[in-house]
Amino acid sequence: MSIINNINKAFDHRIRLGIMSVLMVNEKTDFKELKELLGATDGNLASHAKALEKETYIVVQKSFIGRKPNTSYSATRKGKTAFKKHIEALEKLLGNN
Amino acid sequence: MESKKYLDDIASIKTMMNKSSRFMSISGLSGILAGIYALIGACAAYIVLGDQQLSTIGREYAPVSRLINIYVGHPSGTKLALIGFTVLCAAIITGVILTRKKAKKQGERIWDSSSKRLIYNFAIPLCTGGAFCVILLQYGLIGLVAPTTLIFYGLALINASKFTLGDIKFLGIANVIIGLVSTQFIGYGLYFWALGFGVFHIIYGSIMYNKYERNL
Numbered sequence: 001m002s003i004i005n006n007i008n009k010a011f012d013h014r015i016r017l018g019i020m021s022v023l024m025v026n027e028k029t030d031f032k033e034l035k036e037l038l039g040a041t042d043g044n045l046a047s048h049a050k051a052l053e054k055e056t057y058i059v060v061q062k063s064f065i066g067r068k069p070n071t072s073y074s075a076t077r078k079g080k081t082a083f084k085k086h087i088e089a090l091e092k093l094l095g096n097n
Numbered sequence: 098m099e100s101k102k103y104l105d106d107i108a109s110i111k112t113m114m115n116k117s118s119r120f121m122s123i124s125g126l127s128g129i130l131a132g133i134y135a136l137i138g139a140c141a142a143y144i145v146l147g148d149q150q151l152s153t154i155g156r157e158y159a160p161v162s163r164l165i166n167i168y169v170g171h172p173s174g175t176k177l178a179l180i181g182f183t184v185l186c187a188a189i190i191t192g193v194i195l196t197r198k199k200a201k202k203q204g205e206r207i208w209d210s211s212s213k214r215l216i217y218n219f220a221i222p223l224c225t226g227g228a229f230c231v232i233l234l235q236y237g238l239i240g241l242v243a244p245t246t247l248i249f250y251g252l253a254l255i256n257a258s259k260f261t262l263g264d265i266k267f268l269g270i271a272n273v274i275i276g277l278v279s280t281q282f283i284g285y286g287l288y289f290w291a292l293g294f295g296v297f298h299i300i301y302g303s304i305m306y307n308k309y310e311r312n313l
Binding site for chain 2: 087091
């Protein structure tokens with residue numbers, strides 16, 4: 001039962017899983033790059049990022065590169081811990097079957 | 098049913114972590130070709146040098162400007178520089194073309210943050226080594242130049258291995274080892290160069306080609 005509890009509903013989508021995976025190994029990734037990596041549309045990525053942001057698993061930084069606005073994301077410590085737990089839970093579930 | 102989904106999840110997490118942090122399109126074939134160029138270059142240098150030794154400047158410290166003068170004044174200096182430059186250009190151009198081709202096949206972009214990070218991390222040890230070689234020449238320690246290039250090139254590869262195919266680390270370790278060994282055989286630098294930059298690249302490139310590209 002406890003294993004099932006660790007499966008985090010917040011990560012239960014391909015795009016969200018992708019966002020977290022990328023941000024686990026990169027300090028910071030910008031919107032455009034994430035979009036290309038995950039093969040997501042603007043709206044799709046934005047809404048999933050928003051969901052993760054709400055959980056404070058990731059933070060958004062908005063800045064300007066020259067005159068162009070640039071949005072980049074990074075994972076919070078809370079997000080990283082939660083994602084690690086999620087992966088461990090997945091692995092345990094697979095090990096048990 | 099459920100476990101299939103979890104398995105897919107784990108697989109996609111791994112792929113995403115790798116894809117976003119490592120540049121995977123380095124071509125093995127270009128490694129083989131670079132090795133062949135290096136061997137041709139080493140043969141050419143051997144012929145140019147004949148039985149003469151590269152003259153050392155003596156034990157005194159020489160400023161860079163004097164170093165250049167001595168080098169240009171040396172009978173084989175310009176020829177050797179030309180050989181080195183040609184080999185380097187040929188290897189880089191081949192590498193870029195083949196890597197671009199492989200990236201296209203894999204649907205990866207050649208100039209993104211992962212390739213930039215790779216080049217940056219490769220360049221730091223390499224440029225340090227280059228600068229250090231100039232310093233060795235300034236003190237007339239010409240015999241240590243070949244070992245130093247091999248050692249620093251190896252370290253650059255080891256550093257870069259975190260940002261591309263991990264296997265490149267073994268090529269790096271091999272180069273560091275023969276770099277250290279060659280310090281005990283001063284005067285045979287060209288042979289060790291041919292081994293490290295030539296033979297090792299061909300072996301490494303063949304292994305990579307078989308492992309990653311043949312079935313692409």
